[in-house]
Amino acid sequence: MAIKRVTVLGSGLMGCGLAQVFAMHEDTQVILRSRNAKENPLKPVEENLMLLHSKGAITKDVFEGVLSRIAFTDDLVMAVKEADLVIECVVEDMVVKQELFREIEPLCKPSAILATNTSVMSITEIASKTIDKTRVIGAHFWNPPYLIPLVEVIKGEETSLEVMDTLFDYLKKIGKKPVKCMKDVPGFIANRLQHAIWREAFSIVENGIADAATVDEALRYGPGLRWPILGILENADMIGLDLSYNIQNYIVKYLENSHEPSKLLKQHVDEGHLGFKTGRGYQMWSPEQIQASNKRLREYLIEVTKNLK
């Protein structure tokens, strides 16, 4: 089945970003469903496009083409009835997501793929109130979705392999880097990896081995530098699995293995030190530093994704 009409449900941070992602593709018409008819959800999309244009990543024609391919409405029936793919980007609440899928299923074409952009929740559980569970699937984009190529395509217990392949191929066609997650496990693939590193990073600070800035430097100027080009498992093969085994055999007993969140992390939260939101987290952050950090990330991502094959 060819995907040509995509409906995005939810016009928050990710919903607007996803509308933009799909509309970047000339053959895709997008409907963005917002609960509030009065708000113009295209404003953040315009801002993102303006940034991309100012950095030379897109032409004016692309800019205008993307906007012309996104329509928005608050009418759920109108939004989903013609869609080949519906992707839900509403609040991370299991009951809300389950009810939304139950409500839209009879409104959609029988062939439509119903996807959720949940960050962590079970696809199988989200699909539990639908009749045809073979077409419900996870499509986990990363923020900002128009700059991060990865999309995790997650198989729920009953998702069909055909639906999986159709969505995977479409995402590839529109320039994303989809990966298949064949089991509906919390954290899918990339968040499991990220949290394994976070657990160790929090633990290193908590145990006084190094401070937060040092941990970040160690990663940024060390392994982090090669990760965009050398896969971590490719790296294991490169150094030799005999060496990888010997190192893991020695070190694994010393690594953090707690099944509870870090005590220091909880302490920061209890004391109201929430990071950028409050100006203090593991480190102190002035408004200028916060702005610079956000800018640095976006500009870096624009540069690297320009040349991504």
Ligand SMILES: NC(=O)c1ccc[n+]([C@@H]2O[C@H](COP(=O)([O-])OP(=O)(O)OC[C@H]3O[C@@H](n4cnc5c(N)ncnc54)[C@H](O)[C@@H]3O)[C@@H](O)[C@H]2O)c1
């Ligand atoms: N923010 C991220 O970095 C990120 C990354 C990947 C995935 N996600 C996932 O994407 C989804 C949306 O996250 P976000 O960051 O865009 O959130 P957001 O708060 O920016 O937007 C949530 C949207 O849901 C709508 N909404 C709220 N309650 C609703 C209800 N009862 N019924 C229908 N719509 C409702 C809101 O109007 C809003 O448009 C979540 O499932 C989140 O876990 C977020």
